[in-house]
Amino acid sequence: DFPRSQRVIERTIGVAEYLAEDGASGYGFLLLADCLRELAKLHVTRLAFSEARRCIHEAEGWITSRPSDHEDAVQYLSAIVTYVDATLAERDGAQSETEPATERAQVALESVSKFENPIRAASIYNWLGRAWTSRVPSRHYDLVLAEEYLRKALRIRQAHGHTYTQGVSHISLGGLYEKLGDLPRAVESYEEGRRIFNARGLRPA
Numbered sequence: 650d651f652p653r654s655q656r657v658i659e660r661t662i663g664v665a666e667y668l669a670e671d672g673a674s675g676y677g678f679l680l681l682a683d684c685l686r687e688l689a690k691l692h693v694t695r696l697a698f699s700e701a702r703r704c705i706h707e708a709e710g711w712i713t714s715r716p717s718d719h720e721d722a723v724q725y726l727s728a729i730v731t732y733v734d735a736t737l738a739e740r741d742g743a744q745s746e747t748e749p750a751t752e753r754a755q756v757a758l759e760s761v762s763k764f765e766n767p768i769r770a771a772s773i774y775n776w777l778g779r780a781w782t783s784r785v786p787s788r789h790y791d792l793v794l795a796e797e798y799l800r801k802a803l804r805i806r807q808a809h810g811h812t813y814t815q816g817v818s819h820i821s822l823g824g825l826y827e828k829l830g831d832l833p834r835a836v837e838s839y840e841e842g843r844r845i846f847n848a849r850g851l852r853p854a
Contacts, residue, residue, distance in 0.1 A: 651695055658688045669711065678715060679722055682708040686730055689737075698737055705734045721764070728760035732773055739780060751780050767805045771814065774802035775821055782825045795825050816845035 662684045668677025689704035708730050712723060732754050739750035758773045778799035781791040803818035819842035826835035845851075 651691065654691055655688070658684060658691060662688065676719055676722070678711045679719060679726060682711040682726055682730065685711070686726075686733060689733060693737070698740060702734065702737050705730055705737065709734070724760055725764050725766075728757040729769070732757035732761070732776075736776060751777060754780070768809060768811060768814070771802040771805040771811075774798045774805070775814075775818060778802065779821050779824070782821070782828055787828065792825065792829060796822070799825060812845060812849060813851055816842045816851065818842075819845065 662681065665677060665681035665684045669681045670677070685704045685708035689701040689708070692698070692701035692704065709727075712727050712730065735750040735753035735757065738753075754773055754777055758770060758777070761770050761773060775798070778795040778797075781795035781798070784791050799818060799821050803815060803822070806814045806818055819838045823835045823838035823842060826832075826838060
């Protein structure tokens with residue numbers, strides 16, 4: 650129910666805007682930036698990428714708008730927002746020639762890896778692996794790096810028991826092996842992903 654979800658997030662943004670303007674709270678601008686990030690994700694679900702990027706850019710503006718005593722929180726949220734913006738830039742073809750989406754995502758990964766959130770890091774590893782897999786023209790080095798990152802994402806997800814995302818990782822690896830022309834490993838990966846989804850009545854994203 651997109652309209653209802655949007656109303657809830659926008660009401661939360663209203664509260665966050667009040668806290669952001671209240672300098673005494675000290676963290677309101679971070680809450681507002683995170684709410685805008687959530688709204689961007691909601692826009693992505695209905696393929697409204699321009700609206701999603703508008704929200705992300707507004708979030709970036711709030712994060713850099715003022716000094717804060719919450720340095721770690723600022724660094725972490727800034728990295729997440731950078732990663733989301735990179736994924737959107739690649740999706741709608743609005744990449745910067747001087748700073749490709751994959752490079753921005755790698756910068757975000759380096760920051761996120763400093764904090765104890767391995768599942769978030771796994772998401773970025775998986776996205777980077779898929780981005781390198783789909784790069785045109787493809788280079789052997791890109792595909793080697795893609796496998797390294799996709800397998801690292803899978804290991805993290807297995808270690809933390811995240812079943813659904815393990816299935817996503819296997820599907821991602823299937824796409825890589827298919828591009829490499831390794832059809833037996835591609836089929837094996839696709840079937841493992843499908844087995845995970847089917848066993849739990851899930852569907853891949």
